[in-house]
Amino acid sequence: MQLDWTTFLLQIVNFLVLVWLLKRFLYQPVLAVIARRREGIEQALNDAREAEAKAEKLREDYESKLTEQNSAQASALARLADEVAAERVRRLARLDDELSAERERQAALADKQAADAGRKAEEAARAAALGFVTRLLGRLAGSALDSRLVDMLIEDLAKLPTDQLDALREAAAVAETGVQLTTARALADADLDRLLQALNSALGRTLPLTQTIDPDMQSGVRIGVGPWMLAASLADELAFFRSGARRAC
Amino acid sequence: MNAEAIVFTLGPLAISRPVVTTWAVMLGLTLLCALATRRLRLDPGPLQTMLEGIVSTIHDTIEDTLPNYGRRLLPFIGTLWIYIAIANLVGVLPGATSPTGDLSTTAALAVVVFASVHWFGIRGEGVAAYLQHYIQPSVIMLPFHIISEISRTVALAVRLFGNVMSLETAALLVLLVAGFLVPVPVLALHIVEALVQAYIFGMLALVYISGGIQSGQSRSTRIEAGATQ
Structure with a gap:
């Protein structure tokens, strides 16, 4: 257990040199690459956050457009329903008119047919009567x-x-x-x-x-x-x- | 130091084994780090992952003890941990001795820690503000502060030297007395003790530096509080 001053001084110098060497060849490069990786991660996180913000904005825009479209669709559907109802009423009215006209036509046709049938019956009766009279008078x-x-x-x-x-x-x-x-x-x-x-x-x-x-x-x-x-x-x-x-x- | 510990002389300098071993450790660490960090990638391999894990752990430990000083203290505290851990583990290798089993080495490290405490304290608050804490809360405390500084530095050096030297001595004795494979558990204990002692030395250094920095900061806070009142 002796203290050798030469060794003591040389070891101090050695240690200080080693501090410099390790700082030069170990700490600085490793810390630099760690910092670079951290920057990359931060950049990636920032990009991800920006992408998320963009996606969120796109989602909000989409939802807004979707809401507008739904609203427009609902109003269009309501308008269409009104138009359909109006068209239905109009067509029903036209159909009623056509049905009335058809009924009148059918009634007229039935009347005509009835008149024709009556006339034919009358003609038949008259022809029968004429035949009867002809035969009767022929005999007289x-x-x-x-x-x-x-x-x-x-x-x-x-x-x-x-x-x-x-x-x-x-x-x-x-x-x-x-x-x-x-x-x-x-x-x-x-x-x-x-x-x-x-x-x-x-x-x-x-x-x-x-x-x-x-x-x-x-x-x-x-x-x-x-x-x-x-x-x-x-x-x-x-x-x-x-x-x-x-x-x- | 005895003559057996001298490996060679370099002019007037007698180069001892701890110094040579330290150079070897420095060379190995430098080569390893230079090769491993030559092509660092964002997608790390196993070696890069290990290095990043070591550096991040040291950095986070410093940040936990002394927030916002991680990058500034990392080279000093990290080198303490890495060098002492490897220097302690060198003793496990056959024929090699730990540099930290030499009092000159541990004393050198303790003196460096002693100097770093004042260096970082003065860098943070200035010379006058830093030296003020030696006479706080009273001038009477000045000798006690000085004794504390010296004693903890001596304790730092002797604790590491004593633990490592005793482990190596115990392993040598067991090997001599019991035979070839019996010292294996002692060597396993050596590994654990080597890492624990490195951790203790580095943590104590970190705590001392933290105390030096925070003593100046607490004094500044007290002055600001007094000015406000």
């Missing part, structure tokens, strides 16, 4: 009915209005005008005489007579004077009845 056709129809013609001739009678006389006055007599069968002489007497009396003269037989007339007579025709036959009456009934429909 004969000399007796001819005689009765001659009487009826004589009566009608007597009741002719003056202007018609004058027109008939003017036709008779035309040269070479004769009387065309058409019957279903040959008239009895008495009936023929009565008819010619009444005709001559009405015309005021005696015209030549041409007689024709037409079985289709069934019964009665038809007298032609120039353009004029006087008829009292079963066929003509039935035809008149048929045309009258058709006009009535």
